[in-house]
Amino acid sequence: FYIVGTDTNTFHLACTDADASYVIPRCDEPGYEEALLKIIAIERVSLVHPQPDPEVGWLSENRDSFPGLLSLPEHADVVACQDKMHSNRLMAAADVPVPKSIRAHAHLDFQDAVDSLMGRSGKVWVRAIRGAGSKAALPVTTGDQAFHWIRYWCANKGLSTTDFMLSAFLPGAEFAFQSLWNDGELLTSMARERTEYLMGNLMPSGQSSSPSVARTVHRDDVNEIASKAIQAISPRPHGVYCVDLKEDDRGVPSVTEINCGRFFTTSNFFAAAGSNMPYNYVRLAFGDRVDELPRYNACEPELYWVRGVDRKPHLFKGAPWIQRRAA
Incomplete structure (x- = not known):
């Protein structure tokens, strides 16, 4: 295959094995679609594969702009998977083993939530509902820890309380x-x-x-x-x-x-x-x-x-x- 790679950071392309590479805007910035379509035309690209989750979501939502170039799941699948709380509920309804989870919100009693989720491990898992790499994840033992962890991310990282969920901690492999x-x-x-x-x-x-x-x-x-x-x-x-x-x-x-x-x-x-x-x-x-x-x-x-x-x-x-x- 002839591989064309893209990234938002020119340094990340320094070690690429792609046959051709381009720097493009982030998918949430102006010019992303135009840049991608231009590369597709120049390089005569036959298949576009997004690897980061934000690009998966953007291309899925805008798939009509890339006819015949994507091999993605249905958009509803992408939307469900990129909301960990929503997918947790869908799986629980289908009797799939999932950790019991609660969505954070402004009126949540965090100590009650932690107490209801606490298992034999003595911990509860706090995490962002969206994002990869264990984004904003922390094992906590008290409601205050959960509240202040979420508060920090909201104050410094632009998230909101409803961007978080609390789950039973899973201690195994x-x-x-x-x-x-x-x-x-x-x-x-x-x-x-x-x-x-x-x-x-x-x-x-x-x-x-x-x-x-x-x-x-x-x-x-x-x-x-x-x-x-x-x-x-x-x-x-x-x-x-x-x-x-x-x-x-x-x-x-x-x-x-x-x-x-x-x-x-x-x-x-x-x-x-x-x-x-x-x-x-x-x-x-x-x-x-x-x-x-x-x-x-x-x-x-x-x-x-x-x-x-x-x-x-x-x-x-x-x-x-x-x-x-x-x-």
């Missing part, structure tokens, strides 16, 4: 399920466990949602719950759907969010492990037959993907470095 669908049919999928986070030790929440260490897993419960969650959002899923899950205090994977229309940031992990979903997504968008792929467990288990800010990612079978520990 965290999983990421990436899948590719075609007109309601699951074509292929794979799950991984996030075992360590990039800069997680520096985050107030202890995690960043971007793993520095991840491993492939074969878990029937993760596969089944993630698939059911997607179908609770969409009666006919199409394109890319990525599901985040975390075990509750009983060990049951609960869905915390679904991102549709774009891949996980570590999709190259699965590609290196033998399941190149971005490649098959492009083939599907171009009308090629994409079949005979494993619906679940597309890669072997116990493959580790280890990466860092200043080193190349590496794929390992098992964890051979454990044997190198000093006595």
Whole structure:
């Protein structure tokens, strides 16, 4: 393929592997649509794939301006997935395991909310309803902590109280399920466990949602719950759907969010492990037959993907470095 990349920051294009690259405005700034259409014409682009959530949302809403160039889920799916509180309610109504959640508002009694959500972990999870990378996320133990955390973000980051939700804290292992669908049919999928986070030790929440260490897993419960969650959002899923899950205090994977229309940031992990979903997504968008792929467990288990800010990612079978520990 001939790849054309865009970014809002010229420095981010310095290390790109794209064949051509362009700096463009943010999708919420004037000139974005004009710039994108100009690049499409110059480079004779056949497919536009948005990766950041704001661009997924903007292009989905304005898809009529890009006829035949997008391979996105239905706009209703995108809207639902980009509101974590709304998707939580949709999944709960379909009996998908999700953390009990409450939307914050100006008249909320935060201590009552925290008390009602508090489990055996002794914590409650506060998070922004929209955004990636554990945006504005914090585990709290009191209503005052939740109130003042939200107040800080409202005063300094331009958010409002209703941009937040409080959820039961999930203390167990965290999983990421990436899948590719075609007109309601699951074509292929794979799950991984996030075992360590990039800069997680520096985050107030202890995690960043971007793993520095991840491993492939074969878990029937993760596969089944993630698939059911997607179908609770969409009666006919199409394109890319990525599901985040975390075990509750009983060990049951609960869905915390679904991102549709774009891949996980570590999709190259699965590609290196033998399941190149971005490649098959492009083939599907171009009308090629994409079949005979494993619906679940597309890669072997116990493959580790280890990466860092200043080193190349590496794929390992098992964890051979454990044997190198000093006595």
